[in-house]
Amino acid sequence: DVRAIDWNVTARMNHPFIKKFVEERELTVMLVVDLSGSGLFGSGEQSxxxxxxxxxxxxxxSAIRNNDKVGLVLFSDEVEKFIPPRKGRRHVLRVIREILFFEPKRHGTDLPGALHFVSRMLPHKSVVVVLSDFLEARAPVRFGSRTSHIAPLPAAEPLAPATQVALRQAHxxxxxVAVQITDRYELEMPALxxxxxxxxxxxxxVEINTxxxxxxxxxxxxxxxxxxSLRRAxxxxxxxxIQxxxxxxYSAALGKFFDTREKRRRRG
Incomplete structure (x- = not known):
């Protein structure tokens, strides 16, 4: 198309220079934040x-700076708060206020229910970021002479079957995008x-001898x-x-993670 020729550059380079147009599409980013009781745990200054x-x-x-829409789902064992995706500084301040100060009514976890809700609310393809510890599944674990359900499922089954199905359907x-939030004492038991x-x-x-x-x-x-096993799943x-x-x-790790995603997206 002759209209795509950049005549100024063509004159300088002595050969036709064709402008390539890249469409920048507006994204919708939905933040899905787990507010279940396990999120209250923290061994340091931050839970x-x-x-x-x-x-x-x-x-x-970040979404607002990129002129994207951003929405919010806060969930426990039910969806406790939903803010439809919109643009604008006032809107994002409302989203952040709810994230920081919302107090859930319940303490359980139902990630499949939250994902099904998101799929119903978002008719078009969006970026859905789930922030959770992904510890909704339990199995008996023996501590000495006692048996507890506090630890996660064995490595062969890191996620409950219903959660796996919901994740696949949503994806x-x-x-x-899965952002797993964890604490060092969930990974390594302290000698206390x-x-x-x-x-x-x-x-x-349960009482245990650490x-x-x-x-x-x-x-x-x-x-x-x-x-x-969770990463592999x-x-x-x-x-x-990302964990x-x-x-x-977290800043450097999170920035690198999303930069890598963006480079991969641009390569197609």
Missing amino acids: KRELAAEIASVLAF RRHDL GRLVLKDAETGEV GNARQRAAFFEQQTLFQN FRTMGIDS LRTDQP
Whole structure:
């Protein structure tokens, strides 16, 4: 098309220079934030829920700077808050305010329900960012002579079947991103002697002896297997995922993660 020729550049280069037009499409970013009871845990200055809120706020501001729409779903074992995606600074400030200060009524987890809700609310393909610890699934774990359900499922099944189905369905319709929020003490048990642990979602209480080196080693091995299996599950489903911890800076890792995604998207 002769209209695409840049005549000024053509004159300087002595050969035809064709302008290439790249369409910049407006994106819709939906932040899906887990407010279940397990997010209240934190071994340092910040709980998992506080870190998730901070990261979600950063992503919301980033979306607005890119002139994208941003929306919000806050969920426990039900969808507790929904803000439809819109543009604008006032809108994003409302989103951030809800992320930071909303108090959930319930403590359980229903990620499949939240994902089904998102699919109903978003008729067009969107970027859906799920911020969660992904600990909604439980299985019995033995601590000495006691059996507890507080630890995650074994590595062979890091996510409940219903969650896997919901993730696959959501990813077929949208660009799904999983941001896993975790804490160092969920990965490595501290040597603090006898502790009484309470599951923030079920209320179950169990006493364990963290002074036992064998139990600490078994816990670390189990959690390592779980984390590796979870990453593998996301990779198998084609879902981009990143793990962020409450005790570590996240800015560089998060920036690199989304830069890599953007470069891959531009390559097509």
